[in-house]
Amino acid sequence: MKGDFIQNLGKIYGLYTGGFLLFIILMAILEQAGVSPDTIGYLFVGFTIGIYALIGVLSRTMATDQYYVAGRQVPALYNGMATAADWMSGASFVAMAGGIYFGGYGYMAFLVGWTGGYVLVASLMAPYLRKFGCYTVPDFIGTRYGGNFARLCAVIVLVVASFTYVTAQINATGTVAARALQIPFGVGVWFGLAGILVCSMLGGMRAVTWTQVAQYIVLIIAYVVPVVWMSNKSGFGLIPQLSYGDAVQRVQELEALHQVGVLKPTETFAGLSALVNPINAPGETFMDKWKFATLVLCMMCGTASLPHVLMRYFTTPSVRAARISVGWSILFIFFLYFTAPALATFTKLSLLDPNLATGIIGKSITEVNALEWIQKWAAVDFLQVSDSNGDGILQINELFMRSGIVVLATPEIAGLPYVISGLVAAGGMAAAMSTADGLLLAIANALSHDLYYKIIDPQAETKTRLIVARILLLGVGAAGAFVASLKLTSILGAVAWAFDFACSGLFFPLVLGIWWKRANRQGAIAGMIGGFVSGSAYLYYVHFAGGEPWMGIDHLRFGIIGMPVSLIAMIVVSLMTEEPDEETQAMVDAVRTPRGGTVLASNH
Amino acid sequence: MATADSNHEAHWQRTKGLTITVLVIWFIFAFVVHWFAPQLNEFSILGFPLGFYMAGQGSLFAFVVIIFWFARAQNRIDEEFGVAEDADDDE
Numbered sequence: 067m068k069g070d071f072i073q074n075l076g077k078i079y080g081l082y083t084g085g086f087l088l089f090i091i092l093m094a095i096l097e098q099a100g101v102s103p104d105t106i107g108y109l110f111v112g113f114t115i116g117i118y119a120l121i122g123v124l125s126r127t128m129a130t131d132q133y134y135v136a137g138r139q140v141p142a143l144y145n146g147m148a149t150a151a152d153w154m155s156g157a158s159f160v161a162m163a164g165g166i167y168f169g170g171y172g173y174m175a176f177l178v179g180w181t182g183g184y185v186l187v188a189s190l191m192a193p194y195l196r197k198f199g200c201y202t203v204p205d206f207i208g209t210r211y212g213g214n215f216a217r218l219c220a221v222i223v224l225v226v227a228s229f230t231y232v233t234a235q236i237n238a239t240g241t242v243a244a245r246a247l248q249i250p251f252g253v254g255v256w257f258g259l260a261g262i263l264v265c266s267m268l269g270g271m272r273a274v275t276w277t278q279v280a281q282y283i284v285l286i287i288a289y290v291v292p293v294v295w296m297s298n299k300s301g302f303g304l305i306p307q308l309s310y311g312d313a314v315q316r317v318q319e320l321e322a323l324h325q326v327g328v329l330k331p332t333e334t335f336a337g338l339s340a341l342v343n344p345i346n347a348p349g350e351t352f353m354d355k356w357k358f359a360t361l362v363l364c365m366m367c368g369t370a371s372l373p374h375v376l377m378r379y380f381t382t383p384s385v386r387a388a389r390i391s392v393g394w395s396i397l398f399i400f401f402l403y404f405t406a407p408a409l410a411t412f413t414k415l416s417l418l419d420p421n422l423a424t425g426i427i428g429k430s431i432t433e434v435n436a437l438e439w440i441q442k443w444a445a446v447d448f449l450q451v452s453d454s455n456g457d458g459i460l461q462i463n464e465l466f467m468r469s470g471i472v473v474l475a476t477p478e479i480a481g482l483p484y485v486i487s488g489l490v491a492a493g494g495m496a497a498a499m500s501t502a503d504g505l506l507l508a509i510a511n512a513l514s515h516d517l518y519y520k521i522i523d524p525q526a527e528t529k530t531r532l533i534v535a536r537i538l539l540l541g542v543g544a545a546g547a548f549v550a551s552l553k554l555t556s557i558l559g560a561v562a563w564a565f566d567f568a569c570s571g572l573f574f575p576l577v578l579g580i581w582w583k584r585a586n587r588q589g590a591i592a593g594m595i596g597g598f599v600s601g602s603a604y605l606y607y608v609h610f611a612g613g614e615p616w617m618g619i620d621h622l623r624f625g626i627i628g629m630p631v632s633l634i635a636m637i638v639v640s641l642m643t644e645e646p647d648e649e650t651q652a653m654v655d656a657v658r659t660p661r662g663g664t665v666l667a668s669n670h
Numbered sequence: 671m672a673t674a675d676s677n678h679e680a681h682w683q684r685t686k687g688l689t690i691t692v693l694v695i696w697f698i699f700a701f702v703v704h705w706f707a708p709q710l711n712e713f714s715i716l717g718f719p720l721g722f723y724m725a726g727q728g729s730l731f732a733f734v735v736i737i738f739w740f741a742r743a744q745n746r747i748d749e750e751f752g753v754a755e756d757a758d759d760d761e
Contacts, residue, residue: 166726171707174725178700181730185696188737189689193744307727311717318719346722348707359701366700384755386748389741396734407726658682661753 072139079144082117083283089113090287094485103484107246110488111495114284118277118499119264125276126268130528133270133535134201134511135380140275142387146394148275149378151282153180153395154402155231156238156498157561159285162403164469166410170343172354175361177403181396182362183369188392191370192379194580194657196388199664200380202508203373203572204516207594209666210579210653211587211646214521219594221512223571224373226598228505229546231372231564235502236262236543236550239495241470245446246491252551258495259547262502267536270511274503275381281496282398288493289402289473293409296480300412300422310408313415317345320418324427329463332454337447338466345414357618364625368565371572374501374508385660413472416479417465424479427462434460439478443471506546510539562622563605570601570628574636582640583654589640597632601625681751688747692740699729699736 071078093106131137140148158180165173200206203224208217239258244251265277297306302313321327321344331340349355369375378395382388416424426434431453434440443449450466453459473494477486514535519526526534575593578585601624607613609621619626656665703710707721715723748754 171722171725175704178704178725178729181733182696182700185692185700185733185736185740188740189692189696308716311714311719311723314718314722346711346719348704348711348721348725350708355705355707358704362700362704386741386745386755389744390738393734393738393741396737400730400734404727404730655678658685659678659753660748660755 072141075141075144079279079283082280083287086114086284086287090485090489093488094483097483097485103487104248106484106488107491110492111243111246114492114496115261115499118261118280118496121277121280122265122273123268125273127270127272128529128532130201130531132272133532134515135377136270136272136275138381139383140381142382142391143394144279145275145378145382145387145391146398147282148278149375149391149395150398150402151278151285151496151500152274152378152504153375153399153501154285154497155501155561156235156242156494158402158406159289159494159497160238160470160473162406162473163409163413164467164472166345166407167413167472168339168341168343168469170345171348172343172358174407175358176365177406179362179365180369181399181403183366184392184396184399186366186370187375187379188389190577190581191376192392193385193389193660195376195576196379196382197385197657197660197664199666199670201515201670202512203376203576204512205520205666206579207572207575207590208516208520210650211575211585211590212650213587216587216591216594217516217520219591219598220572220575221516223567223594223598224512225509227372227564227567227571228374228509229542229549230567231374231561232502232505232509232542232546233549234561235498235505236546237553238498239502240547240550242491242494242498246488246495251553255547255551258499258502259543261495262499262506263540263543265499266503266507267539270532270535271377271381271507274507277503278500281500284496285493285500286398286401288489288496290405292477292480292482292486292490293405293412295482295486296412296416296476297408299480300416302412306408306412307404310411313411314346317411317414317418320415321345324418324462326462329461331463331466333452333466335450335452335466338450338468340463340466341414342463345411353618357623360619360623360626364569364623365562365565367569367573367629368567368625371568371576372565373512373568373572374504376576377508377511378504409476410472413476413479418462424481427460427465429460431458431460431464439475442478443467443475448475502546506539506543509542510535513538513542563624566601566605566623566625566628567598569625570632571598573597573629574632578636580654580657583651584640584645585636586640586643586646586650588643589636589638592639593632593636596635597628600631601628604628677751678753681747681753684747684751685744688740688743692736695736696733699724699732703729 127133195206198206204217204220207220236255236258240251240255243257244254266274293306294304298304302309326344327342379388382391418427419425420428434451448468448471452464454464518534519531571594575590604627605621605624608615653665703724710721711719713720
């Protein structure tokens with residue numbers, strides 16, 4: 067049956083996609099028939115989670131290579147889709163377009179960084195790690211450098227980086243679940259966790275892979291359909307990504323007209339911001355350019371060292387498939403990322419253009435407050451209209467919004483039917499769940515395989531190992547949901563930190579492990595500890611202790627401190643100590659040659 | 671054994687060469703282009719100001735192309751040196 071499944075993937079996911087489109091049409095018909103928006107939101111979220119759960123249960127397994135690396139038989143294209151879902155988080159889905167709306171050009175450093183990182187993954191990492199045959203990222207560190215202490219350091223960096231990230235994802239599932247199902251956020255978080263665990267508990271990587279493919283299909287449809295609809299409605303055609311250039315130029319004129327960036331807000335509302343950054347104003351000074359470049363660099367190197375991304379490439383059938391799979395991944399990610407700035411631009415255009423019915427800037431406050439979508443989103447604290455200067459007219463610095471609103475409220479701002487809002491909710495849920503699944507699995511696998519099996523009890527039987535893996539998954543998930551329910555950080559701050567932690571601690575030990583034979587255990591340990599500790603200390607200094615950022619390196623960019631420390635520590639300490647033995651050097655040679663078996667046995 | 675070693679060494683030299691080429695192109699689209707965004711905005715492409723276009727779409731597309739090109743080029747190198755995996759490994 068399993069061979070059949072892999073051979074019929076095209077048919078199965080084709081049917082699934084058709085079924086999902088039919089479901090959307092059915093919901094549209096129900097809406098016309100007078101079914102309430104609440105019920106439609108319920109059905110969207112419930113139906114999609116039900117499907118993921120079904121896939122999760124059908125993919126259950128008790129074999130270690132299935133549980134850890136999906137049996138290494140995921141075709142390149144499908145692994146690309148799964149990686150794209152694994153990668154695009156609730157933050158990408160919900161906050162990206164809003165970030166561009168508010169942050170303008172400077173925010174697009176995230177777009178460049180989160181795609182360009184895959185060039186590093188393809189050329190420096192993925193094919194070699196696939197050849198190595200490891201189950202987890204610390205598995206590579208532990209075997210290449212030898213010794214439990216190196217392995218343990220890698221586990222610690224992995225856990226810190228991924229855990230920071232996963233709480234943000236569970237937070238996002240909680241937010242979407244709370245809104246769609248009308249339950250309190252605290253309950254929504256646990257509900258979201260239950261959905262995530264159903265997908266991953268029974269089948270590990272195998273189940274997560276096949277649910278992520280399903281989740282990619284839902285999230286990309288949910289992201290692109292409203293934008294295409296909105297674009298077509300406002301005369302920009304069916305491929306808005308290629309035709310919004312005129313809209314950008316028009317927005318630039320409107321921003322000058324409404325004095326964006328000149329009028330600063332005079333009031334503050336928690337979690338909300340007014341628009342002050344023009345859409346296309348790249349800074350002219352060295353500092354502006356430096357800040358753009360450093361953010362790009364941190365996000366790229368973080369991408370190439372985040373274990374939940376790297377471990378996806380352990381599942382392909384060959385080294386060759388791993389390489390091409392990185393290409394598919396970035397293509398599928400590109401579909402969403404090149405749509406996000408289009409969405410941000412259209413939203414700006416609709417709100418700012420006085421010639422459009424949707425334009426609200428420059429209208430009277432009473433008129434704006436009477437709009438249905440304004441009232442609805444103000445009621446849930448996503449938006450605030452405040453006549454700061456008391457002239458009765460809404461100026462650009464008097465409209466305060468939460469960044470997620472750009473994606474979530476687009477259908478309503480543009481006057482699309484409610485079925486589209488339901489679709490967007492299902493998409494946001496899919497994005498957050500798929501990333502959370504990948505992250506939880508990365509953490510739990512590192513703890514069960516590297517900490518428990520390799521360090522604590524190397525004699526453990528397969529059955530025990532897989533039971534321990536599941537108990538840890540449950541425990542880590544519960545810890546994540548608990549932290550998420552405390553609402554400690556905003557979604558984006560935490561997401562960028564995960565990348566900085568990962569690149570500070572893991573980037574050079576991974577790269578040099580493949581590309582520099584002379585790198586040895588002492589060097590790798592120095593690199594991991596030095597990078598991770600210096601990066602974290604700088605984060606503490608600049609974000610918590612109120613320190614002045616040095617060279618514009620703020621808390622989003624602390625990898626710029628961690629990475630060079632890691633590189634220098636690793637090179638200096640490696641050169642000061644003995645070179646690795648013959649066996650290790652032969653191992654590096656084997657990793658560099660695609661032909662031949664993996665370095666580690668398939669059931670290690 | 672000596673020939674196997676020299677073949678391995680030659681394969682690795684070519685692989686390194688390709689990787690360096692990829693990283694140079696990557697560096698241009700990741701950093702150089704955006705450094706000059708204000709100047710690029712003087713030009714326009716498909717109706718977009720060029721500086722905006724590169725950050726919002728152009729560089730992203732370039733990365734997609736680089737990776738697919740790299741995968742093909744590396745496969746050719748592997749085949750040339752006889753170190754590619756067998757065709758049925760992909761299934």
